Amino acid sequence: MSDTALRLAGVRKAFSGVPVLHGLDFALKKGEVLGVTGENGAGKSTLMNIIGGVLRMDAGTMTLFDEPYAPCSPAQATAKGIAFIHQELNLFTNLTVAENMFIDGFPTNRFGAIDHKKITSIAQQAIDRFSLPVTPATKVADLSTGIRQMVEISKALLKNARIIIFDEPTTSLSSREKNALFHTIGELQQRGISMIYISHILEDIFRLCDRITVLRDGRIAGTSPAAEISENELIKRMVGRELSQIFPSIEKTISDTVLLEARHLKWRQRVKDVSLKLRAGEIVGLYGLMGAGRTELAKVLFGVEQRDAGELILNHRLMAQVSPSACIGGNAAFITEDRRSEGLLMSKPVDDNLCLVKSADLTNRLGVVNVVERARHNREAIKDLQIRVVDPATQLVSSLSGGNQQKVVFGKWVMKDPKIFLLDEPTRGVDVGARFEIYSIIMDLAKRGSAVLFISSELQELMGVCDRILVMQEGRLTGEVPKAEFDQEKLLEMALPGPALT
Amino acid sequence: MMQENIRRSSGYLSWLTSYGIYAVLLLLVVVFSLGNSQFLTVDNVLLILQQASPLGIAVVGMVFVLLGSGIDISVGASMFFVSTVAGCVLNASGVIPAAWLTDIRGVALVLGMVLLLGALIGWINGMLVTRFRILPFIVTLATASILKGTGLKISGSASIGVAALGDLANGRVGPIPNVLILFVVVLIACDYVLRRTVYGRHLMAIGDSARNAERTGIKVNRNIVASYVICGVLGTLAGILSAGQIGSVSAGFGEGNEFIVISAAVLGGTSLFGGKGSILPGAVIGIILVTTIMNGLAMMNASPFIYTIVRGLIIFCAIALDSMGHQGELR
Amino acid sequence: MHNPSSDCQRKVWSIFREMPILPLLIVSFLGAIAGVPYFCTVGNLRNYLLQSSDLLIISCGLTFVVLNGGIDFSITSILTLGSVAGAYVMALSPLAATPALSIPVAIAVMMGIGLLVGMVNGLAVTQLKMPSFVATLATQLVVGGLAVQFTSMVSATSSIAGLPEVFFVLGGEGRFFFVPILIAVAVWLFSWWLLERTLFGQWVYAIGVNPKASFISGLPVKRTIVGLMVLSGVCAGLASVIATARNGVGMSSLGDKMFLTTIASVIVGGTNTSGGHGGVMHTLLGVLFITLLNNALNLLGVGWYTMMIVLGGLILLSAMSTHLLNSRAGWTWKKGQASDV
Amino acid sequence: GKQQGPKVVTLGLSCDSLESAWLVMNHSEVIKEAKKRGVEVIPVIAEGDAAKQNVQIENLIARRVDAVLCIPKDSSAIVKSIKNCKAAGIPIVMINRSVSGKVLPDVQVIANNQTMAENVLQSFADRARRNGKTYNVVLLIGNLSDENAALRKAGHQKAIAANPDVFKLVAEVPTEWNLDTTLKGLQNALQANPGANLIVTPSDYLWPPIRSVLEQRDRWAKLGDARHFPVVSFDGDEVGMQYLQDGYSWGDAAQDPVVEARLAVEWALQLIAGKTPPHNIIYDEGQIVTIDNFKELGPQVWSYSLLK
């Protein structure tokens, strides 16, 4: 009996002739938490999909607890004790929380009927474990992304798995839930379960993992115990070069011109009397716990949802009717948090996505699009943002890695050179290198006089990038902290619901 | 995602959109019963239910297919095809013993044969949709054409009497029509399957996202094929009952039924994009509304020309009310 | 790496993959020339094009709607109501005495009906959020019912005759056979230009794939959808003009059986009913294919039933070949998307 | 691959649809008759679509048939095909449905639908008046975009209007020539009008649902039985004649598909040979068969030999 839970040797995988994994050797020890990180598109998800039976490898062997292992389907992987929390959420919105948790193995009675009592009670236990604000009978459609992610995690934990794979599980979790999750991971480790933890947040990886494997361009760039490697070294392994700093530093000035002003905005029960100002050259962070209403605020600002009350002044103009097209007309841009359903045309090529907004500027009076100009802009955006794509004219966005998809969304807006930029979790699922690029883009825009509203759940990056941070809690702005007074504890406290501020 | 399910919360409107179709039905009942005292009698209500039952059974089948984000527009043609085959068997002396024709055995035999045929048609549709990844609309359009042509070839386009099925389709147990009893049985059984069994939940999941279902390890193809088989079986059962009610199968039999069936399903709240819908009360209320309009207009002695116009207007209003509060798919 | 012949091969592959109906069309055309008596005669080829023309016009309109993932059942009733209303203007109304006036008015009425019905459909879909499947089914019932009601009011029979002879030019009478063909080609070119070259076309595709993302990207989603429903209606109105002129009378049964042919042309061509993929190029091939089948099988004297079976079989065949081509070519990212449908 | 053998005469046969037994009979009789005379027939069927019928006749012309036989869907729309045939120099013969106006086919073999409908109902009225009975009529209506249906409806209505002392029209039921629509429509009409006591149908094609409805209401009984429900019909096909013989039906206006087919083929061949007919319209006189005259007239109806 060896101490490895899972061993992969010589694993190769190519998509339509383009190799993505080049003969990987990879091992997971029993009872360890193995961190896996690497740039977007390095092949992390592909590798995990092979382990989880979603994809089949072209060549190579896998050994699971000293037995040969070659799953043909996710069900087989599950049967062998592998639980997989996908990067993209894998829940069914028309089913209840309890049903989702048991979707791949309902307990049934003699008549083939689902044992509802049983699944409800087990689901309730799972819910209690993270004290989620849901009942087993809640429809998933009624849940926020963050809670959905927790449900997804609870679902995997229910399976008595021997190996659990987390593919970027915290992308929409608040710090509180993150802590609960990390606590659970610790507990699981105590019970001898091996885990693979994929993330772009190095801080988390260092905190959780025993060893760290770095993937680069489909190869293993090295595996080291977490204690023996520094953050800088890790980044160097990932991107193949020295990255002197995580946040770019750019000299910029904040002018007094207010580009966007909101007064007493209200929307249903989710945004309650919010007033704020964004100045030219300023990057304003918006922090809050999950469900605080930041996304709703951004949507109301951009006219995706119609406000119930309040005024909005965009570029010195009082907006009577706020709609995305009116806002774009006022030179605003909005990156949504849910890129799959709100940001991208998943079944269309990269090109069509990139030029979606810009095309309107490239038309003549008859409405004919200048194809040459369009292609030029697309090429530039792909180059500037370093989007990894084989053939932008034919490759579908759905086949890009998560980070590259996000870059496409970014490219779509940056092409317009917006003056007001609303960003809802723009770095979610984006690797360190690309994050740096995104921060640079944001700062560069600010330097050139744009106003940026930066919504994020990661205090680190907010404190690194922003000039000012607003804190939101249950639909209200509960605090404003200038750069000089940034303090993690203080910000977190403002975000937590309490009797102090009402 | 979230917002799609939040209905506008202002009082009246929200009530109206949740119960819009019931409101329309109620209004119709009031208008019709004021128009003719015969409308709200036990006899007439039973008549409406009797008329609604055969196609209602087909609507139940259609709900399964729609939930798995498919569509089956071959229902009308397969009704025609199987009824033709059944008619030929019943009429061809020597195929089944003459004595059987007059008793239940002949009917049972034909029924069994027809349901098998329906299952086969559904299976073929399902296999084409899943194995060859052809859009359900195209598959069933094509099979509809083939079934219709084959049926016509068999019958030579002439009407075929199916009087032997009359007892089954027109008979009653006490005052209750047989078809109604069958309809209720199908309803309860299918609603149970949909809500309470693994198959039902898996089908809903597939309708929500086939890709996620695949990744979760649900046998997507097998489940979808099953939904077409159910639709095929129930559709042909409906066809046989309907043919039995008429007493004959002619070349035009079943034509356009697919649209009645699909619109009844949609009226009952089933989405054409999968994953959303119900049998109880959805499928039932849809088909009853459609049937009531026709019955009521006849009760009012309305001019025959305006039947289609009124039917169109009412369907329009009912769906409009139902959709108002939703964030629709805009398709 | 750069190999011109393989590049060329890839291009051909990709055309075939995009338009699986193309090889089938070519094969059937060659087959018809070789095996069908009288197919390759001037008279018949003229018929063939004439017969394709109104189908092409109405299918082009429908293509826009299907690209949005919707459907428009009302087109056949527009054909009908347009036909009887136009015929009424030309034959029975006070204007009838002066064809110079009545014909333009009739054409305006026919296209206007299409515009109006399309507008109602569009508003029902965008403002009332009704699925187009039921909204247009309802308008089809209403408009079709109106057509029958109207005919029965103004005429003792089911049709309205006595149209001015000049009007028949639009239907391609005698030596003017090229007129409807030219109109159809013009409509097709316009649709193609609209879809492939203009911003509107980009919007249609984008909204067809993801209306929500399109809305957030500032596209005028509702206006575009109303626009394409109107386009579909107007095309049906124009097809009504041509079909009425071709048949020489206004008929309350015109278009009764046309829907399946139209939708079959669109989807057999390869436009995807789930929205966002396909186009009028596909539709052209679909129309040519379906008309070819009807024409050739008529000439062969193949029975009605057999024709239905053959038609169904060929639709399946063309769809299956798409699948086979896709899996042969091994472009996996296409397939990944197909399983998402 | 065109073969130029000895030239066989080819007829194109364009039929509106093959829904009713009458049409099926007529269709097969034309083919039988043609075969008997050594003539080839290319049949096309328009599925009840007048525009499609014109297209199909265009194709027949392109196919260079020697003559076209046609049961038109729409008597105005078919004018287009008549013109096309004339332009191509091909004779065209109408069967069963008439065409009027400036452009006429070479020959028309038809029955007079309106008069026959009127007469069959009039003879019922005469009898009722003699017996001092009055009737509440449920009138079934065919598909109104079918010329014959419209004419029969007009004939029936004329007879009803002409005998106000006997008839009261209580319901009109649109059938669209669809049996299911007929079934439900009739069920509803009888439910709505409990006093109705006569059904008038424009075609024997609609008998199955009529029978089904009457059976359910326990009114399917022969003449003389207290539960008997009188029906007056049209077409004279085997079903209608059978019910007339058995005493369920009171009268049937019979037109003859066999005679019409023979006449049509006969005249098509004459036209090809260059003869011109004496009249444009050649009538199938038809029979108004009622329970009173069934013994004499019944045997003259084409479907009599098929009766049990």
Ligand SMILES: Nc1ncnc2c1ncn2[C@@H]1O[C@H](COP(=O)(O)OP(=O)(O)OP(=O)(O)O)[C@@H](O)[C@H]1O
């Ligand atoms: N179905 C597919 N077809 C073609 N290429 C694919 C497909 N899936 C993934 N790829 C490609 O494979 C590479 C690896 O993708 P993968 O999703 O494994 O990256 P990742 O390391 O998980 O990135 P991220 O951190 O952004 O999630 C990418 O270049 C991606 O474009």
Ligand SMILES: Nc1ncnc2c1ncn2[C@@H]1O[C@H](COP(=O)(O)OP(=O)(O)OP(=O)(O)O)[C@@H](O)[C@H]1O
């Ligand atoms: N009581 C509630 N009623 C309706 N919807 C709710 C309720 N609570 C939470 N939600 C939903 O939860 C989601 C979370 O809110 P929101 O997205 O605004 O939070 P956030 O601050 O942006 O956090 P994050 O984006 O990190 O999840 C929203 O989509 C909202 O619709």
Ligand SMILES: [Mg+2]
């Ligand atoms: Mg990944």
Ligand SMILES: [Mg+2]
């Ligand atoms: Mg959010």
